Amino acid sequence: MKKIFLSIILLPLLMLESCTTKKQMLYLQDLDKYANSTINYTSPKIQPNDILKVEVGDLNPLVAAPFNISTGNPAAQSSVDMMRLSGYLVNPQGTIMMPILNEVKVGGLTPANVETKIKERLINENYLVNPTVQVRVLNNKFTVLGEVNAPGVKNFSEESISFLDAVGLAGDLTYSAIRTDIKLIREVDGKRLVYHIDLTSASWMSNPNFRIRQGDVIVVTPNKLKANSGGLIKDPLQLIGIVASVAALIIVIAK
Template identity: 35%
Template sequence: MTKFHKCIHLLVAVLFLTSCSNLKKATYFNNVPDSQFKSNLDNLEPVLGPNDLLSISVSSLNADATEIFNPANTSGSIKNNDNRAPEYLIDEDGNIRFPFLGKIKAAGKTKQDLREEITNELIKRKLLVEPIVNIRYLNFKVSVMGEVGNPTVLTVSTEKVSLLEALSLAGDLTIYAQRDNVLLIREENGIKNLTRIDLTSDDIFTSPNYYLKPNDVIYIQPNESKVASTSRLITWLPVIISALSFGIIAITR
């Protein structure tokens, strides 16, 4: 075999190995076999905080007595649109103002905690018999930015969304995205926590970060190819502009 053929074979081998390496970086869950993973649902229900918007409705066997707890037109921290349940905005002190019960501390509690407190107070004060209190989180939002098809802020009406669902709703990762270095920014108790997630492994399925929480921010960094191509464009841009200018001058003359 001549040296020329050996060089050709070596070049082909290098290109093949490079393409395999790039393929692994561009795909999810590399070499993951058929498996089963138990969903981690611990602490999935978010803790309420200031500026959270809640929908709270009350029902009971006595429709007339219940009506006063579902005000149609009120002011302050309560809003109502059409036939929807009244909406309560948690103020900066962490409170809401509920009909007949007055100021209630909501921040730092889960929906279940707040539901139980309102229910118990209605019974304790003999305002309703066997009341049913329903609470919904109205501003459950997550932000997806960086190397995705459609960077966006997602409003989650179901109050439950996984990282993979959020990425899909944002148009999925582009070919230039770092799939092994996804950044999750989450604020809890006034502290911003930054976590790196590798989507090329199956660890995400057992991670406590598989399901997102309100106000989570997902940032997808560009890979080296994107950065290099951008750098080359910036380097050659003055040359291209000069060449076009020279061409225009030559044509006009």
């Protein structure tokens, strides 16, 4: 009787252990096939709600000063939070309002495009002879939700970061995460785009669309065990432990 009971208990445990295979768990299993492949980079385009830092320079700082926003506090200029508060917020029409130049259309352009555009206006409208212009997005961030160890909003200072960098900032995927279909949601020019990424393969790594940009959202779906348990079972090993404990208790009582 006890042997039959133990068989009934152990069978589902063995099935549970085999429900997640190595092929479903390991990252970039075909990475060697994509070694030495070309890495493509594209500069992200500025979108509404981006916050820009626009800095105009000249050999004579005094003539460039009227085109820059002054915080009045030199220490505040080194604070990212203060720079965001004093930066240019891109409105829904894709424009910013600069001193003297007034409205400047920046939506849909790269930061380098905006630098060229402002520089040309300064020269063509006879404000400055040989200005320098630097444009940078100050509020680069992405959101990661679902089966990661540290979900939430993550900030970054680069124009874009790799998808693997984003996974690392989120503390890696949990054991219960589906690695073959991770969703990347992005808004570009008023449209919502959805990409699907299989982290068990390296085939996506050279695609510039899979670099994380300002405002991206990553969604990691749980496997069936986690989803069907309503989140009560955090890890398959937890369920194994629960079932084993119950089995041991029944055996003790049976004796």
